[in-house]
């Protein structure tokens with residue numbers, strides 16, 4: 001069987017979430033870079049929402065970063081367990097995965113995508129709400145991470161796969177306050193993880209795409 005094909009762009013946070021999981025699992029895959037000729041058209045045929053990443057494995061199409069990671073874990077049960085076997089622990093990991101998608105990435109993307117709108121079509125109120133949500137998320141995560149290394153349980157998990165790119169870009173978008181020392185330390189720990197170092201390095205050539213201007217760090 002040929003390896004599954006991942007439709008992805010290195011600068012995309014949701015793609016990095018899956019790439020971190022692939023590197024953690026050391027799982028083989030074919031990288032279908034979305035800037036390659038024809039790749040976007042293929043993606044649109046497979047998934048009319050045209051959101052990425054998407055995994056194609058033979059006849060099977062897997063959408064949504066979390067589901068792709070769950071699928072990869074099923075295919076590689078002998079590799080590190082990004083979703084714990086214990087159902088209670090697995091539930092906690094999934095809760096944190098939802099937290100990072102819904103309350104860290106969603107407001108971060110709102111701010112970035114607003115910047116891409118024509119100036120007379122911007123949504124200032126929505127951006128203010130998004131910034132307020134990021135502030136609340138940082139504060140909640142600050143308490144959560146006290147005395148913890150990873151987001152849920154003792155081991156690096158699905159939740160950390162998302163946390164890594166989302167905190168990476170959230171800090172560029174709406175800086176993590178100095179008062180949130182646990183969140184800052186967690187972000188630094190995630191960025192020092194070899195799987196994330198690789199994902200960040202692969203995305204380096206595209207930093208000029210960041211609409212708010214990428215800071216000269218990380």
Ligand SMILES: N[C@@H](CCC(=O)N[C@@H](CS)C(=O)NCC(=O)O)C(=O)O
Nearest residue numbers: 012013014050051052053064065066
């Ligand atoms: N819920 C989706 C979100 C995927 C997503 O928003 N991907 C962005 C790239 S980071 C995208 O497809 N952007 C293209 C667009 O918005 O048109 C997932 O978890 O995979």
